[in-house]
Every structure is written in structure tokens, then in C-alpha cells.
Amino acid sequence: MKKDSRVYIAGHRGMVGGAITRHLKSAGYSNLITRTSSELDLRDQASVLNFFEKEKPEYVFFAAAKVGGIIANNTYRADFLYDNLIMECNIIHASYLQKITKLLFLGSSCIYPKLAPQPLKEEYLLTGSLEYTNEPYAVAKIAGIKLCETYRDQYGCNFISVMPTNLYGIGDNYHPQNSHVLPALIRRFHEAKVAGSTSVTIWGTGTPKREFLYADDLADACIFLMENYAEKELINVGTGKDLTIKELAELIKEVVGFEGEINYDTSKPDGTPRKLMDVTKLHQRGWKHKVDLKDGITLAYHDFLQSKSRAER
Numbered sequence: 001m002k003k004d005s006r007v008y009i010a011g012h013r014g015m016v017g018g019a020i021t022r023h024l025k026s027a028g029y030s031n032l033i034t035r036t037s038s039e040l041d042l043r044d045q046a047s048v049l050n051f052f053e054k055e056k057p058e059y060v061f062f063a064a065a066k067v068g069g070i071i072a073n074n075t076y077r078a079d080f081l082y083d084n085l086i087m088e089c090n091i092i093h094a095s096y097l098q099k100i101t102k103l104l105f106l107g108s109s110c111i112y113p114k115l116a117p118q119p120l121k122e123e124y125l126l127t128g129s130l131e132y133t134n135e136p137y138a139v140a141k142i143a144g145i146k147l148c149e150t151y152r153d154q155y156g157c158n159f160i161s162v163m164p165t166n167l168y169g170i171g172d173n174y175h176p177q178n179s180h181v182l183p184a185l186i187r188r189f190h191e192a193k194v195a196g197s198t199s200v201t202i203w204g205t206g207t208p209k210r211e212f213l214y215a216d217d218l219a220d221a222c223i224f225l226m227e228n229y230a231e232k233e234l235i236n237v238g239t240g241k242d243l244t245i246k247e248l249a250e251l252i253k254e255v256v257g258f259e260g261e262i263n264y265d266t267s268k269p270d271g272t273p274r275k276l277m278d279v280t281k282l283h284q285r286g287w288k289h290k291v292d293l294k295d296g297i298t299l300a301y302h303d304f305l306q307s308k309s310r311a312e313r
């Protein structure tokens with residue numbers, strides 16, 4: 001990418017798209033193209049084709065998606081499948097028609113089979129059944145990977161697929177039900193501390209293991225891969241380290257400064273028992289994350305407090 005290349009960041013107001021936009025701006029990229037979902041609904045094929053024809057992006061960071069935690073995925077099953085599938089078809093097909101130079105598609109660690117061996121190697125894709133709660137989202141993400149692969153096979157498009165692990169960071173979604181575990185617990189522990197509560201309840205058994213990557217680290221990896229990776233095969237992005245949800249809760253409790261007890265609501269789903277990325281391929285290419293989990297949670301907690309005070313103003 002040249003500093004004046006026309007770069008479209010789909011989903012620039014989201015956590016990941018926002019981080020990619022910040023990183024590109026601070027690296028001196030001067031020709032960034034963005035649209036909110038109300039300006040351009042990526043589910044509308046005619047509008048997407050028209051936008052690509054008019055704006056002629058050269059590079060596309062595809063960070064727009066319908067995203068949410070385990071309950072949102074399991075509740076809005078049709079929306080997670082339909083919205084994500086149709087956005088992928090529209091953006092990837094328009095990128096082919098407009099002969100863009102390169103596209104980076106973001107998938108997720110949930111594309112791997114529920115009971116795949118750990119850590120998850122890229123080649124485990126499509127070797128077993130998916131986790132039920134996020135099957136619609138995972139099927140859409142797998143379709144996105146296959147679109148990138150097949151447009152490369154048939155038309156020679158330089159479309160790459162990047163699979164991030166669970167993410168958190170600046171501009172995360174702190175909704176009490178629909179968010180992912182890390183922002184949900186930041187909010188719950190904070191509210192319990194402010195209310196002087198003696199306990200906080202978290203979902204499931206606390207035994208599932210998850211890996212967490214700070215979104216600014218992912219943004220850095222995406223720019224690195226846009227510049228240094230041009231293969232058909234997907235590539236994982238993560239830290240290579242995981243912890244149990246119970247350990248995560250203890251860490252967030254400490255950062256937030258809550259002093260009560262932790263209870264478990266086992267009527268809520270645990271989801272996949274473990275999702276640890278094998279990041280050998282990424283490390284071999286020379287990229288490694290920078291922000292460790294405790295520092296990242298501290299930064300995310302500050303972001304939560306700021307977004308709360310902005311909302312109250």
C-alpha cells in the first residue's frame with residue numbers, strides 16, 4: 001500500500017475497523033474511504049456496487065459484520081447468518097468487479113470445529129461439527145473464507161482471510177446481554193463496585209478457556225498482513241495464550257477493584273470448551289502481539305469509563 005492509496009475500511013466505526021482506521025491514519029495513509037451503515041447498508045447489493053464503482057478503492061479492510069457474544073449469536077440466529085453472508089457476497093463480488101488490488105477479510109476463531117484439537121491450526125477448518133450457539137455466524141464466516149479462495153482460484157483476485165481470536169479494546173460493545181464476555185464483565189464488576197454489591201454473577205461454569213487479543217494489536221496485524229501476506233490459505237491471529245473464564249473474571253475483578261464474591265449461573269451456555277489459536281504461521285512471518293492481557297483490560301476499563309461519561313454528558 002502506498003501512503004496515498006485509496007483504502008476502504010468497511011466497518012470503521014466498529015471496534016476493529018476503528019482501530020485499523022486509527023493505525024492507518026497515524027502511519028500517514030491519507031486517502032481513507034469510510035461509510036457508516038446508515039450511509040451505505042452493505043446488505044444492499046446495488047448500493048455496494050454503485051459505491052465501489054464511484055469510489056474505486058484499491059485496498060479493502062473488511063471489518064464490517066453483525067457481531068455479538070454467545071447469547072446474541074444464539075438469539076439472532078437468522079440475522080447473524082443472513083447479514084454476514086450477504087455483506088460478504090456484496091463486498092467480495094464488488095471488489096472482483098472493480099479489480100481492486102487487495103482485500104483482507106476478517107473471520108473468527110469460531111469457524112473451527114467445536115472439539116478440534118488445541119491449539120487450532122489453520123488446516124482444521126471443516127474437519128468437524130461447529131458449536132451450536134454460533135453455528136450461523138461461523139457458517140457465514142466460512143462462506144467468506146471460501147469466497148476469498150474461489151475468487152482467487154477462478155479470477156486471480158488477491159483476497160486474503162485473517163482469523164482473529166476473541167477481541168476486546170477501545171470502542172467495544174458493553175451491552176449487558178449482547179456483548180462478549182470481557183466487556184460484559186468490565187461493566188458488571190464496575191456496576192457492582194459502584195452499587196456496593198457483595199457478589200457478581202457470571203454466565204456458565206467458568207471452566208471454558210478463551211484467548212483474548214487487544215483490538216489495536218489486531219489492527220497492527222491486519223496492516224502487516226495486508227503488506228506481507230498474499231496466500232490462499234487463512235491465517236490465525238492471536239496471542240497463543242488462553243485462560244479460563246473464571247481466571248478472566250478474577251483478573252477483571254482485580255483491575256476494576258471489586259471486592260465481593262463471584263457466582264456462576266450455570267443455566268447460561270458455556271459454548272466451545274476451548275478456542276486457542278495456533279499462531280506459529282503468523283510468528284514465522286514476523287508478527288507478534290504487544291499488549292498483554294492485564295494491561296489491555298486496564299486500557300479497556302478506562303475506555304469503558306470514558307464512554308460512560310460521554311454518554312452521561
Ligand SMILES: NC(=O)C1=CN([C@@H]2O[C@H](COP(=O)(O)OP(=O)(O)OC[C@H]3O[C@@H](n4cnc5c(N)ncnc54)[C@H](OP(=O)(O)O)[C@@H]3O)[C@@H](O)[C@H]2O)C=CC1
Nearest residue numbers: 011013014015016036037041042064065067106108166167
Ligand atoms: N469482537 C470480537 O471479539 C471479534 C470480532 N471478529 C471480527 O472482526 C470484525 C469486526 O468486529 P468488531 O469490530 O468487534 O464489530 P463491531 O460490532 O464493533 O463493528 C462492526 C461494524 O460493522 C458495521 N456494520 C454492521 N452491519 C452493517 C451493515 N448492514 N452495513 C454497513 N456496515 C455494517 C457497523 O457499522 P456502523 O457502526 O456504521 O453501524 C460496525 O461499525 C468482524 O468481522 C468480526 O466478525 C472476529 C473475532 C472476534
Ligand SMILES: C[C@H]1O[C@H](OP(=O)(O)OP(=O)(O)OC[C@H]2O[C@@H](n3cnc4c(=O)[nH]c(N)nc43)[C@H](O)[C@@H]2O)[C@@H](O)[C@@H](O)C1=O
Nearest residue numbers: 069070073108110134179180181184202203204269270271
Ligand atoms: C468471538 C466469539 O464470540 C462468541 O463466542 P464465545 O467465545 O463463546 O463468546 P462470549 O465472549 O460471549 O463468551 C465466552 C464465554 O464467557 C462466558 N461468559 C460468562 N459471563 C458472560 C457474560 O456476562 N457475557 C458473555 N457474553 N459471556 C459470558 C460464556 O458463557 C462463554 O463461556 C461467538 O458467538 C462468536 O461470535 C465469536 O466469534
